[in-house]
Each structure stands twice: as C-alpha cells, then as structure tokens.
Amino acid sequence: MIRLFAADPLLTGDIDLTVLLIVIVKTLIIFVMLLVGVMLYIWAMRKVIADMQNRIGPQKAGPFGILQSLADGVKLFFKEQSEPAGSDHRVYLLAPYLSIIPAFLAFAIVPIGGTVSIAGHMTELQLADPAIGVLFLLAMSGIGLYGMMLAGWSSGSKYPLIGSVRASAQMLSYEAALGLAIVGVLVHSGTLSTRAIVNQQAWTGAGSIFTDWYWLPAIGAFVIFLIAALAETNHPPFDLVEAEQELTGGFNTEYTGIRFALFYLAEFMNVITMSAIAVTLFLGGPNGPGLGFVASDSWINTWFMPIFWFFLKLMVLLYATVWVRASLPRMRYDRLMDFSWKVLIESAFLWAMATGAIVVGRNEGWNLWILTPAVALGAFLIYFVLMACVPSDKELEEIR
Template identity: 60%
Template sequence: MGQDPLFLGHISIGVVLIVIVKVLVAFVALMVSVMLMIWFERKLISDMQNRIGPNRAGPFGILQTLADGIKLFFKEDLIPDRSERFVFKLAPYLTLVPAFLIFTVVPIGGVVHIFGHTVELQVADPPMGILFVLAMSSVAVYGTMLAGWSSGSKYPLIGSVRASAQMISYEAAMGLTVATVVLVTGSLGTRDIVAAQAGSYFGFIPKWNLIRLGVVPFIIFLIAVTAELNRPPFDLTEAEQELVGGFHTEYSSIRFALFFLAEFMNTITMSAVIVTLFLGGPNGPILFGPSFIWPIIWFLLKTGVFLFAYVWFRAALPRLRYDQLMDLGWKVLIPISLAWLLLVGAMQISKVYGFVLFAVFIVAGGALLRAVAVGKESNEVDIVTTFRQESPRRGSLGGDQ
C-alpha cells in the first residue's frame, strides 16, 4: 500500500528521465490549462452577465490570455520606494510554487507501462500524499502575507492580514474533512484514496466518498476550499470597494501576472483535489479505444464541473462580510466537521454506536445553541441598563458621528 512502483527496483537513468518528463508534462499541462481556464472564466461570466467577452485574439478569443500575458510581461516593473525589496520580489514565487506542488500529488489517470517501467499518471505518489496537499496549502499563506507586508502600503497590508486570517481559519475545517476521508480509506496516499472509491452500490451508484461519507464533508470541504482560494463569494482579500486591489495592489507587470497565474492554478489544482477526495478521481467506466485514455477523460470531466461551479459562484453570489466569513468558518464549519469526523469514526466501529452518537450530537448541539442565545440575551440586557444609568461623560462622546 502506498509505494510508487517506479521506485521499487533499482533507480536507473531511465527512471530519472521518466520523473523529469512527468514533471515537465505536468507543468506544461497546468500552464496551458490555466490559460484556458482564464479564457473559460471570462467567456462564461460574460455569458452569464449578458456580455460578449473576449472575442478578438484567435478563434472565440481563446488566445486573449496569451495576449494579456505578453502585454503584462512587457510592462514596466515597479517596485515601491517604501517596500522591502527582497521579500517583495520573493512573494509571487511563494504563491506560485505551492500551487504547482499540490498538483504533483493528484492522480490524473491510471497506470501505464513505458519501457518496462510501471508509471503512475501523477508526478509523485508519496505515502503522505494528502497531508502534502494540506502542508502546501498552509505554506501558500506566506506569499499572500509577505506580499501585503512588503509593499509598505496601507491597503495591501490590511488585505493580506484579512487573507491570511481567512486562510488559517478555513484550514482547520479543511483538515478535519480530509481526516474524515482518511478515516474510511485507511491510507494517506492519494492513489489509495482513489482506489478505495472504486466500485459501486447496486451496480449504478458510484462508491464515491461524496456518497459514502454523507454529503456533509463534501460541502464543508467545498466551502473551505473556496475560502482558501480567496475566490468569490469569499474574496474579501481583494474587495475592490474597500481595499483597492487587496494584497497585490502595489504589484505590476510580470509579478502581478504571477499572482494571477497562481490564483487560477490554485483553482484548478483544488478542483482536482476535490475530485480526488470525494468523486473518485479518474475512476470511471472504460468504454472503447485505448484503456489508458478513459481515466484521464473522466478526471478532466469531473474537474471541469468544479471549474464551472467556481465561475458560477462568482457570477451568482454576493461577497460575504468579514464577520460573517469568520463566523461561518469558526462557529459553523469547524464544529460540524469535527462532529462529523467523530460520527464517521463511530460508524466505523458499529452502526448502533454511530446512530446513538448522532442523536447525542443533535441534542447537545441544540442545548449549546440555546445556551449561547440565553447568554447573549442576558449580557445585552445588562449592558443596556448599565449604560442607561451611567455617567453623562460617555454620552457626550457619542455625538461625533
């Protein structure tokens, strides 16, 4: 369980070459898909908003991203006077590299045989696979945080503090749902997680974690990932109306392009991670033709669904307020995901135990909510009466609005 068959035997030059080729192919494929994703998002959101969208460069404007990239590349590269130069230059790369590294552990297809080597269609299959995803997404905070700080400017700093607080808060919920998946899989490796979702109930309902765990962890993971990506409706980082452009306000030229690239790359990789964790990754029926191609097609289709959903979210949902965002993360998602983790654990032991625990959770949750409400009520009444009786000195302060 969990060993890459490529490294089992003697490591020859052939193996090293295969690894290098895998890295290069993954990188190029990801770059091209980012290009297509940006075009897809602009085109789709234009359709949803009754506009035309990019339609000049290439057929259907598909080369618009390339044109924008070239334009950004040749723009003047500004570095603000009050910035911390080294960190300012480093930050875009700190955002980009984790985005790519997450993609390396995602299985995008089955197993193929090349020159006598068994090659898994993913760049790396470490035994700690899914923890690597969590690690890299927690490292991605650095890029955002340092970009805002090193700009030496007010709005980027506020934007980056918001962003990092948001990313750290939602990481907890994300980690707990991943733990739920790991609990039923019994392994941390991404390929094992995919393999554990093979098969079906009654011959037609796929045995995906989405169904196997109840739909709750999937929804929590989807929300947490959207917040982690700073995508709408959780894009408070770059709330234009309040913060100009958020943490990358001071960036221009190619460094700005790198942030943009990282954002879309993250969207794609995280969609791929959702597919791996909850939708069986490249699993699917093999219909006709060469058998290695169908898993890749299924993978691309499933990922495409989530990419569409992200654009849809952006077009349909209004942005949350900051306190709503934090409340959702800490007071709703983390408790529910923790309770669900315990529930899945109990179900693993015995069904009776699980259902008893479920009942206990409902009763305890209700009692807790009531207690919080009562506490709040009594607090408020106290304060209002105190302020009414208090000295007129405080009253004079209130007039400056």
C-alpha cells in the first residue's frame, strides 16, 4: 500500500525513523498552517470588507485586530453546547467531524514547494502525491458534503433541514461542474498527479506564464473552475446553504460552541484548499523565477522562492474571493440550480471535448488553423442545439 504514495522520492527506499519523522513533521506543519491560515484569512476578510465598506473593522484585539479570530475561537470553545430535544444524538455529534476531517485531508495533495533535501532525504514539499491526485480532492469534497447534510437533518428542526437539502442539491450539482472543469486541465497534462501537473508548468522565462501555465490554454476550464469552486465551498454569492435572512442561519442553526466553530473552520479551510488547487492546476503552483544573483542551488532558490511564489499566488486568489464576497449579492435558488445544470456543466463538457480534439490534433500533426475554428464552430453548434432544447423562463411560466 505504501507503493501508492511512492511518487515522493522520500518513500522509495527503506522507511526508517527519519523518514517517519519527516512525514509526521510535514503533517503537523500542514495542520497548523491550515488553522493559522483560517485565522488570518478571517481577519483579513473582515479588514478588507470593512475597507471596501468604509468601516474600520476589527481593531481591539492585538495590532490591527489581528487576534480577533483567535479571541472568537477561544470564546466559542468555552461556550455551553446545547442540543435540541428532537435531535438524532449520534448523528448530531458526528456531523461536525464529517465536515472538518475531509477539509483537512484535501490539502494533503497540494504541492506547496519544490523538491528539497531534509536530513539526507530528498522529499517533495507536499504531504502526499498519490497517483489519483486531483481525484482525491473530489472524493474529499464528496465526503465533506455529508457533514452539512447530516447536521441539518439530525438537528430535528425545520430551517436546518431546508438548509441541508439545499446544500446537498447545490454541492452535488456544482461538484459535477467542478470535476468537468478539472478534466479540461487533465486532457492537457495527461496525468492526475498534482506534482506532475506542477512540474509541467515549470518556469522557463516570463513567456511560460502564457505558454506553460494552464490558465491560458485551459481558460474556459479556469473560469468554470473558479465559479464552481466558489459554489462548492458555499462561498458568497452561492451561500444559500446558510442564508441567514431566509433560514435563520441554515444547516448550522442548532449548533453552538465548538461544534459550530468546526463548521466555520471547515468552510474557510475549503476556501483555502480550493484556491490552492486552482493555483496548482492553473497558475503553475510553486513555480516562479528564482533570484538570479543567488546561486541556483542555495536554500533561497530551492526552499524559499517556490514557497514564496505559492503563497503569493494563493493570497491573490484568496483576496479575489474576499472581493467577490464584498461585491456580489446572493443568487436566487432556482437561478443557482439552472446556472449549474444549464450553463456550467454543458460548457465544461464542450470545453473538455474541444480540448481533447485540439490536443489529439496537435499530437497527430493536423493543421491547427483548420482544426481550431472547426472545433469551435462544432462546440457552438452543439451548445445552441442544447440550449434550444431547454425551455426558456417564459415557456416554463406558461406550462405552470
């Protein structure tokens, strides 16, 4: 079974104590990094949104209010935990953990740095590099859905139940779009391993931003991925699962204290993980220019710069999520479902098929000047035929 993760050179030879220690330390670092990352993300989100709305935001706890999330966490931790009388006790206790554990696990496949040497062992700066790669992300987000569904159901209360039914329908729909958007990259890369995908986007000069990184060759998939990832993590404008105006909070209404905090932790961790996966798949992961005036094998260029580039790209995407949160109003529920099933999934399908045709054409040496317009025309034709089959809002009104 160890063979499954053997893509990491750390695990190819004998497994001795040092190797075990390295793996444990990597696990701990990712665990702590996610927790601290969520803390800082919530603080930055509140500050940035406050700025955009001409407010000051948190400012009392620590410098610039940076400890505000920590204070909130401590408060939630010591709060009394209540449970409704009509709840299903065991499932009620289980649900928060079904949310939080997949949220932690999903980050394991993200490459956050290059291949480095620790205590004589070469290792990749990521927790695991399984051959199934990005499928692991889809599996974990599939399991994470249970947390939300069961939380709403086991509360034995109406609003949470509506919230969880919404959650299951929404996340199932957008998971299909998310998976198909990922296919748009996988057709180019020919592999599922995140490390291999990152290595294909290696930095060879400023031009590789446009030629090697997958965001431009797979621009359609990139856009669909960003939208679907927002919906998959229940991030505004797709946060109907916890619409406080309609559902008094949604699936987590009946949770208090640390259990409530676990749901929020999981939600923000998922935002971070999805952004990290977007960086990995589309934006070159930890690849970026090294410092030219330092020797290429010094620790600055092997250790520091890849990690620096990864976190820089991650922060740009996370800032974009905050920007979206501050700017866009929540979608209407039927529009949300329509958008996934009638627009996103078709587009992602057609994009994957068109990419496949073009990749095959390039490998076989077909004339791309003829092939590309033909593929685009065919895709548009299929799209319009599909759209013609879907009844418009007006026709639906008449049927009703």
